[in-house]
Amino acid sequence: RERRIESDGPRGGGGDCDARCCGGTGEDQVQNIARFVSQRRVVAECCPHCCGCNSGQFAIVKRCWERSSGHQFAAKFIKKRQSEASQRGVLRDDIEREVSILQKIQHHNIVTLHDVYENKTDVVLILELVSGGELFDFLAQKESLSEDEATQFIKQILEGVHYLHTRNIAHFDLKVYALSSHPENIMLLDKNVPLPRIKLIDFGLAHKIEEGAEFKNIFGTPEFVAPEIVNYEPLGLQADMWSIGVITYILLSGASPFLGETKQDTLGNISAMNYEFDDEFFGHTSELAKSFIRQLLQKDTKKRLSIQDALNHPWIKSSEHREEPSKALERKCEHRQLKTKRLKEYTIKSHSSMPPNNTYINFERFAQVVEDITGMEDTFSQLASAQAVLQEDIDALASIYSQKELWYREESESIHHDLSQLHYEFRKVETQRRGVQEDVRAVEVAVGRVSERYRERQAHFEALQEELGAELHWVQEVVGSNQVVGSSGGGFPSCSFSSVFNSDLNEAIKELLNRSCGGDLLTGLNLDQQR
Template sequence: MIPECPRDGDSRSRTRLQYSPATEPNQDRDSSGLLSEIKTTISNEPFTDHYTIIPGKELGRGKFAVVRKCVEKYTGNEYAAKFMRKRRKGQDCRMEIIHEIAVLELATASPRVVNLHEVYEMASEMVLVLEFAAGGEIFNQCVSDQEEEAFSEEDVRRLMRQILEGVAFLHQNNVVHLDLKPQNILLTSSCPLGDIKIVDFGLSRMISSHHELREIMGTPEYVAPEILNYEPISTATDMWSIGVLAYVMLTGISPFLGEDKQETFLNISQLNVSYTEDGLQQLDQAALSFIQMLLRKQPQERATAEQCRTHPWLQSSEPQETQTVEKILSAEDQKPSSASSSSTCSPEPPSSTSTAEEEEDVEEDVKEGPVTEELIVMAAYTLGQCRQSSNSTSEKEALATEQKAISKRFKFEEPFSALQEVPGEFIY
């Protein structure tokens, strides 16, 4: 599925995040995954009889839709009006708009998804009257060159908790968004920094355990490898996009974006991602661990939205050495074995050319052994620095074996302030 693209060795240009329009779904595809029933009453009255469109800058624009700010005449309330063409490329796409309305109805209970207020239908278009998010797209902060406008790590941590809350709600209802990107995540306010609202469900799909769903659509730099390979999509497809989103929000750089679509798709397919960017090196190492447990080629190895919400990086704004052992062990125990073994990172960031095959080799080399809770904690903190504490060859081999097993499953990103107070015999 992915065209060959000439490359010069391992070098790859790092492109600053820029706007990329989503690829529209193939119009000849099967309609599976689309909802067809809605409860919202569709009004056929002229939209402008009830709303005044605010002149000026558009709130957003796509190939077949434009979003404008409007005011309801009766109440004076502000809304975002999404004007959507019913015919696209010569085909009737009204049912896709109905599907988007149905998903918004389904997500009414989530405070992290934009609310649907009303729906109007004219001869050539339909209008979705949506909750107005005054803060605009988080894209604006991601690309800002002004330090005071860019997200801090704590900002990203808070917003990511909210994004995962919304995505977890969708996944619990068997909805995959398929186009999670900074342009589709809005803020209720920009100053002070507000809460997030997930928008644009035009590419979303309902999934089922009874049949597989395959689609090739989404924004190129955010799509998961299984979409490029025309493999079944799942909730894990969204989790890849969240990994890319976290990278972008923390650095302002799109990790897989190439000079063209070919190079972008090749970067995704080969998992060509750098963890040595200056923006990443200044972060809490737990943030890298969070990204790495999502940017995994095999969907089954990625953490779920619920598992991400228990990750140490999102648990607290406190330094990790102050977190309790019970909290971290509980978070790790909730992960499936494949995700547990692959979500932790080595003391040094992996190279930008790491592959899925190399990750599998690491998993095969790591074996879990019966260890006590105390041993797990001590070994996790002595990785690297206390490696030379044993003098005999047999003890060194035993220590190395233990360290491998433990480092696979548990990782404390920050130095342990009380390390010097631990009796030496616990290291063994």
């Protein structure tokens, strides 16, 4: 099917463009986000003051209409992140998650998604036009507000959240005041009816809670986040119930339960459960209402009311006003007016577009005169807010740096001490090594000397052995010649002579050895055995 989207204002140049729906439903349409059929842009014009549209950090909402039917819609332009290194724009996975969730929900208290388009820089969500403005702006303009009326609005919020929770979807960003950079997420479909219908919007942080899968994150608006978000604990559907408790507290009192001077103070108050029901703000509030808030603002998620328990709470089930019947009517009216006055003050303090009550008419009369000044003030306010956030981040980084610097200094001193000890041990081992090397060299010199002496004695022994062999040979020749003479009968008996001669010869050899180098030879042999 074809849809023609026209701009609402002169900046569109009065032109229009053709853009086909991405087609399909559910997961198919998410996958088809990448295919922007029309080569021309989807054009729409921002008109925040007349349709309740607004802009966030990376998204702008503009009014648009369908040429064929004239039906008006809200076009949410989500800036895509162009690269992994960039910090500007929204990751594609986050955009697809938001689209996937919006496609699965259809409830009278939740904004409806009609179409999805894409161009080179943005993904465009065509949403139901919610033109009644923000809930707190509407309540702050009322002259009176009863607890019963507040109950009706809280009940509508609960019904929308109940629809989400039955599908295991957590919104994670329920809030009720309008900062210039953080629009309120609880809107009115049409404020010109006796009981305006609540519409929950902005599912950029919403997640489907998968059973058995642990999910942790730090996100949301500090004033409304649950303790488990502050403490980086596993998150679930109960985080939305805490936010509803904070919203109810503010709605009935005009005061924020955990708001501190800084973001860190606010988060610290949430973690410490630092809140109370001051009589100045809750002096005429029913005990049932305070009980409802107490059971929602439970740090233990198991003790916190579930969405079904909240809907069944007596304060929600009954629409009767809980004030004592003895209170005079004029006191009741005075109390109601005071309550809306506090809501005005809270809304103004929270940078809402709602001016103070006693100057509201004057602002209405001179709106045209101060339009440019208001725009400049908004710009300066955004810059101041951004500067404050940046300063907080710088202070946090400086604190982390100081802690890291102290840790590095301690580690450096410890490592320096260990290195000094290792250096001392190394020098000690090096000295021992040099001593051992000197001992080895001395032993090598001694061994060389002994080897040289042994070689000399060995040569001497070999020479003596040759000399002794020659002597023995001569003796044997003499003995042989004597035996020849004896056998021829010319002398002594041979056996007697041979025995005596051999004995004398042995004695002579021993004496010869003793007179020669026999001692040196034995010494050399001993040295050889020791080696």
